[in-house]
Amino acid sequence: MSAVVEIRGLEKRFGGIVVADGIDLTLTAGRVLGLIGPNGAGKTSLFNLISGVVRPDAGSVRLDGRPLDGMKMHQRARLGLSRTWQNLRLFPSLSVLDNLMVAPRRYAGESLLRLAFFPGVVRQAEAESRRKALQILERTGLADVANKPAGGLTFGQQKLVGVARALMNDARCLLLDEPMAGVEGQAYQTIQNVVRDLAASGVAVCVVEHNVAFIRDLCDEGVFMFAGRVLARGAVADLIADPRLTELYFGT
Numbered sequence: 663m664s665a666v667v668e669i670r671g672l673e674k675r676f677g678g679i680v681v682a683d684g685i686d687l688t689l690t691a692g693r694v695l696g697l698i699g700p701n702g703a704g705k706t707s708l709f710n711l712i713s714g715v716v717r718p719d720a721g722s723v724r725l726d727g728r729p730l731d732g733m734k735m736h737q738r739a740r741l742g743l744s745r746t747w748q749n750l751r752l753f754p755s756l757s758v759l760d761n762l763m764v765a766p767r768r769y770a771g772e773s774l775l776r777l778a779f780f781p782g783v784v785r786q787a788e789a790e791s792r793r794k795a796l797q798i799l800e801r802t803g804l805a806d807v808a809n810k811p812a813g814g815l816t817f818g819q820q821k822l823v824g825v826a827r828a829l830m831n832d833a834r835c836l837l838l839d840e841p842m843a844g845v846e847g848q849a850y851q852t853i854q855n856v857v858r859d860l861a862a863s864g865v866a867v868c869v870v871e872h873n874v875a876f877i878r879d880l881c882d883e884g885v886f887m888f889a890g891r892v893l894a895r896g897a898v899a900d901l902i903a904d905p906r907l908t909e910l911y912f913g914t
């Protein structure tokens with residue numbers, strides 16, 4: 663199984679708070695890795711470091727062997743590093759379809775030269791993107807609301823839009839930040855199915871989630887984080903059953 667994301671010696675502190683303390687972690691093609699740990703363990707910070715929202719103090723992140731050091735978030739997104747956000751970050755007044763169309767990815771029209779001299783190519787690429795967005799909306803059960811403003815959807819549907827948007831850039835690696843928080847019913851099952859299909863197609867997936875049942879059912883493996891460190895890696899069922907980790911999780 664090939665490594666998609668390789669994290670080596672990652673360090674980050676905010677003043678006195680250590681959010682990454684020498685993290686070594688590999689995300690593998692076709693596998694779903696669950697990231698668990700108590701509030702403040704550094705899980706979202708790790709996603710921020712991988713996706714380029716935050717710069718590390720030391721250490722490196724590689725995507726398909728290519729160092730990402732110094733690259734901005736949109737540059738990483740173009741290379742296939744995709745993520746969702748705890749606080750959604752949708753454009754509420756834009757339609758669901760348009761929220762997908764503006765996803766961070768490579769745009770044919772971003773080159774002024776191409777826009778000026780090959781407008782037909784740009785139009786064709788945008789039509790292709792629209793087709794792709796509609797396909798993704800179909801796959802995520804959102805086709806019926808494609809033209810509705812995203813802000814008018816249920817919370818579960820908005821979470822699905824966040825996941826759907828993350829699929830627009832042909833992700834090599836997908837980071838899902840608490841995809842299940844506040845989600846129930848059909849959206850819950852749909853997110854599980856979409857993530858399974860993605861992994862089956864070779865994407866490396868990493869999920870931060872407090873919903874332990876979701877993590878246990880979905881993930882091939884789990885990592886337990888505490889105080890910016892990876893304390894354990896193994897079967898999710900074993901991590902959950904470990905009394906030492908449970909104590910750290912619940913702080914009892």
Ligand SMILES: Nc1ncnc2c1ncn2[C@@H]1O[C@H](COP(=O)(O)OP(=O)(O)OP(=O)(O)O)[C@@H](O)[C@H]1O
Nearest residue numbers: 676679680681699700701702703704705706707708
């Ligand atoms: N930009 C920042 N500036 C200062 N402190 C920060 C910053 N980002 C995160 N922190 C702090 O780092 C610690 C780790 O936060 P992080 O969000 O990564 O934890 P988490 O494991 O994702 O927690 P949760 O499960 O609650 O989302 C917290 O104490 C948080 O307040």
